[in-house]
Amino acid sequence: MRKFILFFVLINVLPVVIAGWYLYENIGGAESVDEVIENAPFGEFIYLDHNMIIANKDNMNNLHGIYKDLLIFINGIYISSDGKSFGIKMPLASTLKYVRIDNYTYYNGCVIKGNVQLEKPTSNDLITLIPQSFKDIVVYRKDSVIGGLIENNEIKYVWVFRKKKNINAKIIRTYLDNVKKHNPNLIDYSVIDYGDKVYVYLEYRGLSIELPNMNVIK
Numbered sequence: 001m002r003k004f005i006l007f008f009v010l011i012n013v014l015p016v017v018i019a020g021w022y023l024y025e026n027i028g029g030a031e032s033v034d035e036v037i038e039n040a041p042f043g044e045f046i047y048l049d050h051n052m053i054i055a056n057k058d059n060m061n062n063l064h065g066i067y068k069d070l071l072i073f074i075n076g077i078y079i080s081s082d083g084k085s086f087g088i089k090m091p092l093a094s095t096l097k098y099v100r101i102d103n104y105t106y107y108n109g110c111v112i113k114g115n116v117q118l119e120k121p122t123s124n125d126l127i128t129l130i131p132q133s134f135k136d137i138v139v140y141r142k143d144s145v146i147g148g149l150i151e152n153n154e155i156k157y158v159w160v161f162r163k164k165k166n167i168n169a170k171i172i173r174t175y176l177d178n179v180k181k182h183n184p185n186l187i188d189y190s191v192i193d194y195g196d197k198v199y200v201y202l203e204y205r206g207l208s209i210e211l212p213n214m215n216v217i218k
Contacts, residue, residue, distance in 0.1 A: 085114020
């Protein structure tokens with residue numbers, strides 16, 4: 001009888017315990033901005049880390065194919081720059097290298113849905129001005145990078161972009177002065193001229209995603 005019980009535990013219980021332990025150890029967000037970029041499946045993207053996903057899970061219904069009840073198991077979501085494809089970073093994602101699921105594929109540690117070109121991001125010196133802890137939301141473009149951090153029911157952003165002929169620190173400061181007049185959630189901001197770059201710090205009240213309008217610098 002004892003042998004039967006031991007065999008039952010080994011066959012039925014132990015695998016569940018091991019799987020549970022693996023998920024517990026591997027569920028959670030990235031450690032740094034560098035890790036977010038290293039794991040990205042798209043050249044340009046928006047990334048939502050685990051903390052940001054959970055804080056905004058009621059607004060995730062617009063990502064077709066992602067069930068809200070399963071968001072707790074997702075480490076992060078990459079959205080392509082055109083918004084038509086997304087990549088899910090999650091434990092056991094690599095199983096899709098061996099098991100095919102319709103409309104999904106595997107690339108660079110992510111489960112991919114959509115037909116956008118899959119590629120790793122190219123190196124970008126703008127990222128050196130983004131604090132590594134600002135990885136709860138990352139927007140990665142060739143000439144503009146945003147990093148965001150959830151802290152004490154606020155979201156703090158650092159936005160760094162390359163100067164253009166008609167866009168400089170003074171113009172961005174004037175733009176944000178106007179934004180603050182109409183958006184009470186914008187608590188604080190600062191704009192610093194960094195030679196060929198502009199560094200912007202923004203602090204918003206609440207945990208809703210309020211990204212800077214990147215069209216301002218186009």
